[in-house]
Amino acid sequence: MLAIVRSATLLGVHGQPVTVEVHVSSGLPCFAIVGLPDASCREARDRVRAALLCSGRTFPLMRITVNLAPSGVRKVGAGLDLAIAVGILVASEQLPKDALAAGYLGELGLDGSVRPVVGALPMAAAVDAPSLVVAEANGPEAALVVPDRVCTVGTIAELIECAEGRSPWSRPRPGEPDPPARVPDLAEVRGNLVARRALEVAAAGGHHLLFVGPPGGGKTMLAERLPGLLGELSPDRALEVSTIHSAAGQALPRSGLVRRPPFRAPHHTTSQVALVGGGSHALRPGEASLASGGVLFLDELGEFSPHALDALRQPLEQGVVRVARAHSSATLPARFQLVAAMNPCPCGALGTGACRCSEAGLARYRRRLSGPLLDRFDLRVLVRPTASADLLAAAPGEPSAVVADRVAAARVRARARGVECNRELDAAQLEAAAPFDRSAEQLLRRAVDEGRLSGRGLRRVRAVALTLADLADVPAPLGAATVAEAMALRAELRFGDELGGAA
Amino acid sequence: MSALGPGDRRRLLALAHLEGFGPARLRSSLRVGVERAWGYVVTGREPDGGASAGGSARGWPAQLHRMDPDELWDRHVAAGVQITVLGDPGHPELALDPLDHPAMLFWRGPHAPRADVTRRRPPSVALVGTRRATRYGVEVARDLGHRLAQAGVEVVSGLALGVDAAAHAGAVGVPGGTPPLAVVAGGLDVVYPARNRELWRAVEHQGAVVSEVPLGQRPERWRFPARNRIVVGLSDIVVVVESHLRGGSLITASLAADAGVPVMAVPGPVTSDASAGTNALLVDGCAPCRTVDDVLLALGVDPAPSAGATVGATDATSGAPGAHRSPLHRALVDALEVGGSSVGELVEAVGAPLGAVGLALVELEEDRLVVAEHGRYARTARPAPP
Numbered sequence: 001m002l003a004i005v006r007s008a009t010l011l012g013v014h015g016q017p018v019t020v021e022v023h024v025s026s027g028l029p030c031f032a033i034v035g036l037p038d039a040s041c042r043e044a045r046d047r048v049r050a051a052l053l054c055s056g057r058t059f060p061l062m063r064i065t066v067n068l069a070p071s072g073v074r075k076v077g078a079g080l081d082l083a084i085a086v087g088i089l090v091a092s093e094q095l096p097k098d099a100l101a102a103g104y105l106g107e108l109g110l111d112g113s114v115r116p117v118v119g120a121l122p123m124a125a126a127v128d129a130p131s132l133v134v135a136e137a138n139g140p141e142a143a144l145v146v147p148d149r150v151c152t153v154g155t156i157a158e159l160i161e162c163a164e165g166r167s168p169w170s171r172p173r174p175g176e177p178d179p180p181a182r183v184p185d186l187a188e189v190r191g192n193l194v195a196r197r198a199l200e201v202a203a204a205g206g207h208h209l210l211f212v213g214p215p216g217g218g219k220t221m222l223a224e225r226l227p228g229l230l231g232e233l234s235p236d237r238a239l240e241v242s243t244i245h246s247a248a249g250q251a252l253p254r255s256g257l258v259r260r261p262p263f264r265a266p267h268h269t270t271s272q273v274a275l276v277g278g279g280s281h282a283l284r285p286g287e288a289s290l291a292s293g294g295v296l297f298l299d300e301l302g303e304f305s306p307h308a309l310d311a312l313r314q315p316l317e318q319g320v321v322r323v324a325r326a327h328s329s330a331t332l333p334a335r336f337q338l339v340a341a342m343n344p345c346p347c348g349a350l351g352t353g354a355c356r357c358s359e360a361g362l363a364r365y366r367r368r369l370s371g372p373l374l375d376r377f378d379l380r381v382l383v384r385p386t387a388s389a390d391l392l393a394a395a396p397g398e399p400s401a402v403v404a405d406r407v408a409a410a411r412v413r414a415r416a417r418g419v420e421c422n423r424e425l426d427a428a429q430l431e432a433a434a435p436f437d438r439s440a441e442q443l444l445r446r447a448v449d450e451g452r453l454s455g456r457g458l459r460r461v462r463a464v465a466l467t468l469a470d471l472a473d474v475p476a477p478l479g480a481a482t483v484a485e486a487m488a489l490r491a492e493l494r495f496g497d498e499l500g501g502a503a
Numbered sequence: 504m505s506a507l508g509p510g511d512r513r514r515l516l517a518l519a520h521l522e523g524f525g526p527a528r529l530r531s532s533l534r535v536g537v538e539r540a541w542g543y544v545v546t547g548r549e550p551d552g553g554a555s556a557g558g559s560a561r562g563w564p565a566q567l568h569r570m571d572p573d574e575l576w577d578r579h580v581a582a583g584v585q586i587t588v589l590g591d592p593g594h595p596e597l598a599l600d601p602l603d604h605p606a607m608l609f610w611r612g613p614h615a616p617r618a619d620v621t622r623r624r625p626p627s628v629a630l631v632g633t634r635r636a637t638r639y640g641v642e643v644a645r646d647l648g649h650r651l652a653q654a655g656v657e658v659v660s661g662l663a664l665g666v667d668a669a670a671h672a673g674a675v676g677v678p679g680g681t682p683p684l685a686v687v688a689g690g691l692d693v694v695y696p697a698r699n700r701e702l703w704r705a706v707e708h709q710g711a712v713v714s715e716v717p718l719g720q721r722p723e724r725w726r727f728p729a730r731n732r733i734v735v736g737l738s739d740i741v742v743v744v745e746s747h748l749r750g751g752s753l754i755t756a757s758l759a760a761d762a763g764v765p766v767m768a769v770p771g772p773v774t775s776d777a778s779a780g781t782n783a784l785l786v787d788g789c790a791p792c793r794t795v796d797d798v799l800l801a802l803g804v805d806p807a808p809s810a811g812a813t814v815g816a817t818d819a820t821s822g823a824p825g826a827h828r829s830p831l832h833r834a835l836v837d838a839l840e841v842g843g844s845s846v847g848e849l850v851e852a853v854g855a856p857l858g859a860v861g862l863a864l865v866e867l868e869e870d871r872l873v874v875a876e877h878g879r880y881a882r883t884a885r886p887a888p889p
Binding site: 191192193194195197212344355356357359380381382383384443446447450452468480481482484485486487488489491492493 | 634635664696776777845846847848850851857858859860861862864865868869875876877878879
C-alpha cells in the first residue's frame with residue numbers, strides 16, 4: 001500500500017515543498033527513511049512509532065519505507081513527523097484515504113501530541129494542498145499566509161477523529177491585539193541637539209547612523225529611541241519580517257504578525273554566522289536578517305570581530321545575505337538600517353588630551369573598522385556627555401510622538417518615489433529625485449575638488465539632504481543650507497595617520 | 504686621545520656590534536687603546552681588562568669570531584654612512600658630561616651634526632614631546648618646527664610619533680630654511696616607527712639622521728633614553744611641546760637641566776592630560792614658550808619680521824579673505840575649542856540652527872580658517888607658506 005502526503009521543510013527563510021511517500025508492504029518488519037533526512041528527521045522513526053501506539057493504533061509489523069522527495073534537498077527538523085504518521089496510518093488502512101488531501105506540518109511527542117514547529121509561516125506557504133493541518137500553537141502563524149485553509153490538532157487521536165468525520169476540524173484562534181509597544185521616549189534625552197536631529201533624519205530616511213563618543217555620552221540611550229520614531233511596517237513588509245522571524249524560531253507577537261519594525265541589538269561577541277546567518281544544515285537567518293525591515297544596532301562597534309563586521313558589507317549594499325554551504329545555499333533577506341555606537345578609542349578619551357591608549361592599541365582598534373564600513377554610514381555624529389548643569393536644567397526635548405509625526409510625513413514623500421525610504425533609492429533615482437540648485441552645486445564642487453568630499457560621500461550627502469528636504473517639506477532642488485546640514489551630519493572620520501603628524 | 508688608525512676604527516666598529524656593548528664600554532676601549540681592548544674582549548673580558556660583569560660578555564668571543572671588521576666597515580661605507588669617533592676633529596661637541604659622550608656616531612645626510620667646527624654652525628633647538636600628542640600638540644610642534652627652520656635654526660628631534668614627527672614635518676621642505684637633524688635609537692637602516700618612513704627619508708635627504716649604533720641594530724628599549732641624551736647634547740635649547748605627567752620628555756628635560764641646556768615648555772590647557780607635564784615644568788620655573796619669538800630671544804637670535812604670530816592659532820577674524828564674515832562666522836571661530844569642537848558642541852555654543860552652522864563651517868573651511876579632522880573642527884594653525 002502506498003500513501004503520498006504533502007508537507008514542507010525549511011531552507012533559509014523559505015519553505016521547500018516536500019512529498020512524503022510511505023510504502024507499507026509484507027516482508028521483514030523494518031522502518032527506513034530515505035531522501036536526505038538529517039539526524040533529527042531520521043529520529044522521526046522512534047517518535048512516530050511511539051505516538052501511534054500511544055494513540056491506540058497499531059504500528060504495522062511490516063516493511064515500511066518512507067521517501068522524502070525531492071531527495072536533493074536536505075530535510076531538517078521534526079516537522080515531517082506528522083506527515084509520516086498520517087502516511088503510515090493511511091497506508092496501513094487505519095485512516096481513510098481522503099486524509100491525504102490535506103498537507104501536514106508538525107512534530108510528534110511520544111504520547112501522540114502534536115507540537116509546533118519552527119518556521120510554520122514560510123512552510124505553510126510552501127505546502128501545496130487545499131488545506132493544511134498544523135499544531136494548535138502554529139495555527140495563527142500558518143493562518144497568516146493561508147488564512148481559510150488551516151486546521152489545528154492537539155493529538156493524533158484528535159486528528160483521526162476529525163479525519164473520520166466523527167468531529168469537526170478546529171480552526172486557529174484569531175490573534176489577540178498586541179499590547180501597546182513600550183519604547184523609551186526621546187523626551188528623556190537632554191541636550192545633544194545634533195544627535196537628536198541625526199536620529200530623526202535616520203528614522204525618516206532609513207539612513208545608516210554612527211554615534212562616536214566617550215562612554216557615558218548617551219550613544220546607546222539615543223539609539224534605543226529610534227524604534228519609537230518609526231511607523232508600523234507596511235503589510236507586505238510585515239509578512240516578510242514575520243516570515244523571517246518564524247523561520248528563525250522567534251516568538252511572533254500575539255496578533256500573529258510582526259507589525260513594529262524590529263530592533264536587534266546583538267552583543268559584540270556575536271559570531272559572524274550568528275550575525276549574517278548560516279549554520280551547516282538549515283542556513284538559519286542571523287541577526288542581520290532578523291533586523292530586516294527594522295534596525296540592527298551594534299553597540300561598541302569597535303569591539304566586534306573584523307570578520308563579522310566585514311560580512312555585513314554585502315547586506316548593507318544589496319539588502320540580502322547569500323550564504324552558501326557545500327550542499328545548499330540560501331538567500332536571506334537583510335534589508336536593515338544599521339545603527340552603531342563606538343568609542344573614539346579603546347579608553348574613550350581620544351582628542352581630549354586624556355587618552356591613555358597605547359599607540360599600538362589605537363592602531364589595532366582602528367584596523368578593525370575598515371574604511372569601507374565607516375564609509376557606509378550616511379550619518380556620523382560625535383556625541384559627548386551632556387554637562388551636569390544641562391542635565392538638570394535643560395527643558396525636556398521633544399517627545400517621540402511629535403518627531404514620529406514628522407518622520408511619517410517624510411516617509412510618505414519617500415514612498416511617492418517608489419521606495420520605502422530614501423536609503424533604498426539607487427543612484428539614478430537619487431539623481432532624478434534630488435537635483436541641486438546652483439549654490440549647492442558650487443559648494444559641493446569645491447568640496448570635492450579640495451578633497452573634503454569623496455564620490456561616495458557625495459552620494460550619501462545627496463540622500464541625506466533629500467531626507468532633510470522631505471522633513472522640512474521643501475520641494476527640489478536642494479539648496480546650499482540643506483546640503484551643508486547633510487555634510488555637517490556626516491562627520492569626516494579618517495582613521496589612520498593623524499597622530500603621526502606627518503600629514 | 505689621538506686620531507685612530509684605520510685598523511682600530513674597523514675593530515671599534517666590530518666591538519660596537521657586540522651585544523650589550525654600549526657607549527661606556529666603547530669609551531673604555533678608546534681609553535685603553537682599541538687593539539688592547541680587542542685582545543681582552545676576544546677572551547671574554549671587559550675592554551679594560553677587568554673580569555666581565557654581565558652575562559653578555561660570555562658571548563663576545565663567539566660573536567667576534569663570526570665578524571669581519573673589514574666587511575662591516577665596507578658595508579657602512581657602501582650605505583653612505585659617515586662614522587666619527589670620539590676625538591676626531593669631525594666628532595660633534597656635545598653639551599654633555601664627558602662621561603655621557605657617545606664614543607661613535609653614525610650619520611647619513613648632507614649636513615653633518617655640528618661637525619664643521621671651522622664655520623659658524625647654526626643654533627639648534629630640540630623639539631620634544633609625547634608620542635600620544637593631541638591635535639594641539641601636533642599643531643604647535645609643526646608650527647614651531649616650521650618657523651624655527653625659517654629663522655635659521657636647526658630643529659633637532661627623535662623621529663618618534665606625535666610631537667617629534669610633527670616638529671620634523673614642519674621643519675622639512677622650508678624654502679631657504681635650515682635643514683633639520685634627527686637622532687634615532689636604532690641603526691640608520693632600521694626605520695622605526697615604520698609609519699615615519701617618508702619623513703625619515705625627507706630629513707635624511709635635507710639634513711641628517713644620526714645614531715649611536717651601527718647599521719642593522721634594532722632600537723632596543725634602553726636605547727631611547729640614551730638617544731634622548733644625544734638630542735639634548737646636540738641642542739642649544741630643549742623645548743617640551745606636550746608631555747604627560749610621567750613622560751619620556753620630562754626625562755629629556757631633566758637630562759637637559761643636568762647638562763646645563765636651557766629647557767622651555769609650551770603651556771597647554773589645564774584640562775589636557777597631555778599638557779600636564781609641560782604645565783608642571785612651567786610651575787617648576789622653566790621658561791614658557793608661547794611663540795617662536797620666545798625661543799629665538801632665548802637663543803639670542805633676532806626674530807625675523809615674519810615669524811611673530813602666536814603659536815597654534817591664526818586670527819580668523821582678521822584673516823584676509825574674511826570680507827563676507829557674518830556674526831555667526833565670528834561666533835563659530837570664537838567657540839572653537841583647543842583640540843577641536845564637534846558640530847554638536849558648536850550648535851549648542853552659538854545657538855544657531857544646524858543648517859546655518861553647517862553652511863558657515865563649509866565656508867570657513869573653504870577659506871582655510873577652519874579644518875575638519877575626525878569630525879572635529881579646529882582653527883588652522885599652519886601659516887600660509889610665504
